[in-house]
Amino acid sequence: MDAVGSPTPAGSRAADPPRAAPRPPAPTQPADRLGAGAGMLAVVAVGVAQVVTDLTFSDAPAAARAVWWAAFAVYAVAFALDAELVPLRRQPPERVLVVVLVVAASVAWVANPSADWTPVLFVVTAAAATALLSPSGVVGLVTLQSLVTAVGAALDGRGTIGVPFTVAIYASFQAFAAIVVRTAMREAQAREEADAAHAALAAVHADLAAAHADLRATSALLGASSRDAERLRIARDLHDVVGHQLTALALELEIASHRVDGEAAEHVARARAVAKDLLRDVRTVVGELRGGAGGLEPTLREVLDLPGLTVALSVDPALRLDDARLVAIVRCVQEAGTNALRHAPGATRLAVRVRREGDDVEVDVHDDGPGALAWEPGHGLRGMQERVAALGGTLAVDPGPGRGFRVTARVPA
Template sequence: MTAGGDVGGHPVGPDVAEAAVPRPGPVRRFLLRRPGLVDAAVVTVFTGWALLLGLGADSMYWLHEVLGGPRVLLMQVTSAVLTLAGAVALVWRRRRPVLVAAVMTVLGVLSLALTGATNGFELGVALALYVVATTAPPRTLLAAAGASVLALLVGARVLPLARTVGAKSLGVDPDDADAFAAVTGSGPFGFATSPAWFAMAAPVVVLALLAVGLGTLVHARRQRVAALAEAARARAEEHAQRTRLAQASERAQIAREMHDVVAHSISVMVALGGGASAAFDWAPDRARAALDELVDTGRAALGDMRRILGVLHDDDGDGPAGDAPLEPQPGSLDLPRLVGRARTAGLAVRTSGLAVTGLDALDPALQLAVYRIVQESLTNTLRHAPVATDVEVDVRRRADAVEVVVTDRGGTAPATAGPGSRRGLVGMTERAAAFGGTVEAGPYGQGWRVRALLPWNEGDA
């Protein structure tokens, strides 16, 4: 993972994930924030269209001549009442789209029965079906659209007043039986050749198809946007999880480094302090030398700690991290100095392989692992066998691996430290595992032996 949040070379940060989701345009955002404005516009369009057809249609003038003014006035009032009911129903189309579609269909059939025309309810049904298409599953949409269209088409075919108004709209006198039958059809399947029925059916079918088609497209787009949003959320969560894992890994590495530095340095300092105290009266020069070495060890430990803690801060030169010297991690060239401190602390250490040719050319991370394994092994010896009679550090570079063996033969006095936390052993194991290696640690005679095998190849050198 890079600092920019790339995984596998592909950016997956929250900003990139959010950018992958299509954003609505300014007009759509304006309307989405104001659903009440959209509802008012829908109700206004339907009401205006329905009143225009219900109160000002040519059929009303013809009916006025045939039926008389009072009855036509009653039909106009009925049309207005039905329109008002439809307008109220449309306000609820977002919450109960299927129910509103059913109500608009019933009102449309009533309009056919009482006024002889749909009077704009085909538009009301289409508006309701659009919402059904954008929110309901396909099966529900098919049932709602089919039932609504079928009810209006059947009503236009079988209701007497609807047949009469349909014929009149084509200029046919309903009193002319032959002409009336010709335009309205006769027999059970007469609608197939009925121009009047087709004139009423066409707006119903066309508007329903447009509503269902447009609503289906909008529904598909919403699903696609939702899927993209979910994918973006998943990528953002994956990015956050990777970041958390990386931070946890860094914290674990810092904790491991701190353990190695602090445990070793304090063990050496305790041994030096004890030796200086014991030699203070009979060998003051040796006590003074031990104290000087103790101070040097403390300073070195403090420098290591500041360097390790520096990774917790931005490298901008400000604060404690900016004051810490930028020194390289310890490596194979530092092994003799490490062994020297252990000898000064009182351990009898014999070494072999520390000057192996090419060991210092290995990967710095591999060198650090070798250094820390030797350091932790000597630290454990200082803590648990401070008077070991023989400690041997053997570092060998094989053809395909680096082998580290640290052996103590046991001491003549009991250890001064209590049971360890085993964090050191865990840290050594983790360091070796990072290179595909292994660590074996256990009793060896009266003492203890640690053997680590770290694979390497020519590419590491």
């Protein structure tokens, strides 16, 4: 209801911060977690494979194995930080972590090229860096890591066939990982754009519904004002024309009753009685026309034709309002209804009750939406408050978290 909190209203919108260059956003949070877990599993698998190799048939020098394990440890820690698997108050810059990953994997591979699973770390690095780098940056990274792969394979003595074969295998793995991540990012971007478009359409729909309700309220008030003016005109005409003529006729018949006798006097008396009855009926009709101004219920029914909301309207039939109170109540009910359309997602029912409570007229509007945990009055509620206060009344708001939003206005009758 024209409030800020949960649910969030369409209040003030902050401007988007400027960006240096548009690029696809990172995958959504579940995809981030899944990718981080898969990458960490691949890193652990490389470490487990090296443990098995060292314990069984590794013929690498101890110094080479020591350097490999040191570089691998640095890589594992850097990847855990980059994937935010280790919670820190202040995360290191992502680009620095990517550089550490590249250097650590390269050192491990060149120091101990007999560790066949080490280039898998290049694949993990390519996947992790894709969300950070531009497409040309990813190509450059894959190229650099492929050159390091070739250097390590050459140091391992894999020959003219083994070196290109090793490079081709791990370069293709890196490219595949980068393409998969890039595709996931584009899909996430498409989902975000679709969600944003849907939210924008919903906001436009709510604004149109609110504008429609405002137009109907204005039309209903104009119609009620026109009907009241027409009733008053008819009442004046009946009083000034017909009432005056009947009064004159009754006086003439009164005079005639004193100047005739016999059977004529009897007819004059009956005519005089009919004239008095007609005059009394005219006065009754004039009184009803003047007292019937302010057709609140039909006006509210026009205002509360709200799309998507079932409205339960209850108006005290004996209630009579002047123009100022009629306008204030109709506008308050209209604003509460349009607020339910805008700010109460999931609301399907709106209960409106207008009744007399002692010396006051009480207006209660309650929707069945989720309410609000925290809220601040917007322009709509402030306008309602001002209208009610101008008539010497009060406005109470119950955000009702979990039980719907309620607005209650009381104005002197």
